[in-house]
Structures are given as structure tokens and as C-alpha cells.
Amino acid sequence: MPETFSTLQISPDGLAILSIPGSQGASERQLLEAIHKRITALAARHDINAIILTAAEREFCRCSPVKSGTLYDMAALSGFGQQVMFNLEKCTKPCIAVIEGTCAGIGLELALAADFIVASQSACFGFPAIAEGRIPFCGGSQRLSRLVGKSKAKEMIYSGEMISAEEAHRIGLINRLYPVGEALPRSQELLQLICTRSPNAIRVGGEVVNAGYDIDLQTACLLERDAFALCFSSFDQHEGMQAFLDKRPPQFKGE
Numbered sequence: 001m002p003e004t005f006s007t008l009q010i011s012p013d014g015l016a017i018l019s020i021p022g023s024q025g026a027s028e029r030q031l032l033e034a035i036h037k038r039i040t041a042l043a044a045r046h047d048i049n050a051i052i053l054t055a056a057e058r059e060f061c062r063c064s065p066v067k068s069g070t071l072y073d074m075a076a077l078s079g080f081g082q083q084v085m086f087n088l089e090k091c092t093k094p095c096i097a098v099i100e101g102t103c104a105g106i107g108l109e110l111a112l113a114a115d116f117i118v119a120s121q122s123a124c125f126g127f128p129a130i131a132e133g134r135i136p137f138c139g140g141s142q143r144l145s146r147l148v149g150k151s152k153a154k155e156m157i158y159s160g161e162m163i164s165a166e167e168a169h170r171i172g173l174i175n176r177l178y179p180v181g182e183a184l185p186r187s188q189e190l191l192q193l194i195c196t197r198s199p200n201a202i203r204v205g206g207e208v209v210n211a212g213y214d215i216d217l218q219t220a221c222l223l224e225r226d227a228f229a230l231c232f233s234s235f236d237q238h239e240g241m242q243a244f245l246d247k248r249p250p251q252f253k254g255e
Helices: 028-044 071-089 106-113 128-132 140-148 150-159 165-170 183-194 199-212 217-231 235-246
Strands: 007-010 015-019 022-027 050-054 062-064 095-099 102-104 116-120 124-126 176-178
Touching: 015 028, 015 183, 022 028, 028 062, 028 071, 028 106, 050 183, 071 106, 095 106, 095 183, 102 106, 106 124, 106 140, 116 165, 116 183, 124 165, 128 150, 140 150, 165 176, 176 183, 199 217, 199 235
Parallel strands: 015 050, 022 062, 050 095, 095 116, 102 124, 116 176
Antiparallel strands: 007 015
């Protein structure tokens, strides 16, 4: 990913901080391709335990929207964008979006595909594309409605208005709200805690939540039952139980 799109920092404990301010001169396709390449590479690295998506600047994932194109071209752009978000959603490493400023358009679509969103009081969120005669195209309309409800999602998409961090927290769009300047360090603390847990259980738990979210409760519970039983064949479960009995911190391996 070119430096105009992002910067990457990796801490000694395996926490990757990917800052994506974007570039006003970049197209939506270029930004999506760059994000896809970077996330795919991070997901494959064994020295990385968790990922933070953020922006060093005031706007998260800034780019220039496409102005025109054939129906085929636009469908292809949407299909590619949706696949990028699905790939992020299925990433086996915990991934959170940390927002300090404006999170709109593709930026909000990307944040919605992360495991959850943390923000500071200076953040704001929205889908302003309605002013250009467009709607979200990377799955954002569907993820938003599943998160905040159908009517609130329609209000945000129809109006194109930005909502404050306080309102986003109230409706359940973001998980945690911090004072200005504290969102990133507090999120690092949270992920450091999460990274002390079993990577295997985190992966299985995330897969069960994702797979069961849109199906009936009884079938989803069957998925949970089988995944729970499968945990007992793992090194991490045996190590966690033995550590509990020994009254010591567990040494998980993600196996």
C-alpha cells in the first residue's frame, strides 16, 4: 500500500496499527485495492496478534468518489468492495476501528466490517453519498441496519447527515467512547488484554458469531454447541484449564 494511503506500526507484542487517512486524489477502487492488499498481508503474518485501523489525520479513508461508469463497472466496483469487507470481517485476528475524526463513506464501511468500533468524542459518522445520488456499496447499508436497526439505518442513509460520537454510542454503532486523544491508547490497552486470551477461542468465537448472526436461533445454537465441543480438542483449552488449576497465567499458542 503506498504511503499516501497508509502507515503501519507494529509493537513488540504483535499489535499492528494501520493508519489509513487515504488520499484525496485516490479513487475508491485504488483505496479498496490498497486496503485489501494490506489487510491480507497482515492477516497472514504470524508475528501479528491483533489489528487497529485508524487515521493519523482528521478523516478516515479519504478518497475521491467515482463520478460515472457503466452499470457493469459499478456492479464490479461494488462486488469488489463487498469482498474486501468480507475478507476483513473473516480475519482471524481481533480487529478494531479507532476513530478520532470524520468516518464517512468507505471509511464507515471499513469500520463496520471490523470486530467493533471505538471512538473519541471528536468523531462523527455518516453516509453522505445520498447527496451524489448514491448509496453505500461495500455492504455498509446491510451492516449498519444489523447494528443499529432498520429505521435508524434508513434515517442515516436517506438524510446523509453525520451523527456525533455520542449519538453513535447511544444507538450502538460504536462500543466505547473516550475523551479526545484517548481512544487510540485506550484501544491499545484493550487489545493487549484481548491478546492474553486464547487465539484459538477468539477465532472460533468470532466465526460462530459471524455465522450465526443471520440465521435462526436454534441453528445458530447448534453451531455454538459444536464449536464449544471442538475447543476441547485444542492445546489452548487444556493449557487454560491447567493454568487455572495451577493458579498461574496461561501460555496460549493458538493451537
